[in-house]
Amino acid sequence: MAGQSARPATEADKDARYRAPALDKGLDILELLSTQAGGLTRAEIVKAMGRGPSEVYRMLERLVARDYVARSREGDRYTLSMKLFVLAHRHPPVRRLVQCALPLMDAFAQQAGQSCHLVVADRDAATVVAHASSPGNWEYGIRIGSRIELLTTGSGQMLLAFQDENARAETLARWAGTRESEAYARLEPVLTGYRAAGYRIGESQQIRGVDDITVPILSPDGHAIAVLTCAYIQRLDDRQIDIRQALTLLREIAEKLSLS
Structure with a gap:
């Protein structure tokens, strides 16, 4: 309404304004895999994240392509690669x-x-x-x-x-x-x-x-x-x-x- 002062932005407002769902999904996967020494199957990742299989699959494929995640030779298990470790030590x-x-x-x-x-x-x-x-x-x-x-x-x-x-x-x-x-x-x-x-x-x-x-x-x-x-x-x-x-x-x- 004209003449009404603007409401100060809250932290929740800022979070909503700067959301990047795809990035969040990728980070969620990396953080999840960082706690699993033996890796997880795609079905286990889907269940742990509570997301749809298709969106998890697409994100996993990109993380594998960029070498942040490694896929087992059999193709049914995912683990973190050493790339994050290497990047951290470049600091x-x-x-x-x-x-x-x-x-x-x-x-x-x-x-x-x-x-x-x-x-x-x-x-x-x-x-x-x-x-x-x-x-x-x-x-x-x-x-x-x-x-x-x-x-x-x-x-x-x-x-x-x-x-x-x-x-x-x-x-x-x-x-x-x-x-x-x-x-x-x-x-x-x-x-x-x-x-x-x-x-x-x-x-x-x-x-x-x-x-x-x-x-x-x-x-x-x-x-x-x-x-x-x-x-x-x-x-x-x-x-x-x-x-x-x-x-x-x-x-x-x-x-x-x-x-x-």
């Missing part, structure tokens, strides 16, 4: 960081007799982008590409502790009114302590008997661009450096990478 900042970090991480693993991994922030989670194995027969490790939570892991908490102000504000805005917001409020004094200390040593929140050592890799303005974590395992049948010596070595690596 220049992460690739450069991994290239610089890996030789130092390997040297740490040899000297400390412990594994370590490199983690970067990934919106409301974090992703493992590199791993160095200990030289011995026994180790605790985490797969490259694993997504881990920010609030309940040593690596995630260190990323939060050294988050820049804008990223922190965006994270809290997305978490507003959720359990994550409440958990962050309870955790904030702990994060302040990590910032003051410049590291975290503490029991793993996932595996009993493992102590995590985590240090930040900092940008010139003092914010975390990544973190290094050593899942320290106390061996009973071999001599090894103690956890404080491992922390010193890990901090030296982080300092070198922070200056790179």
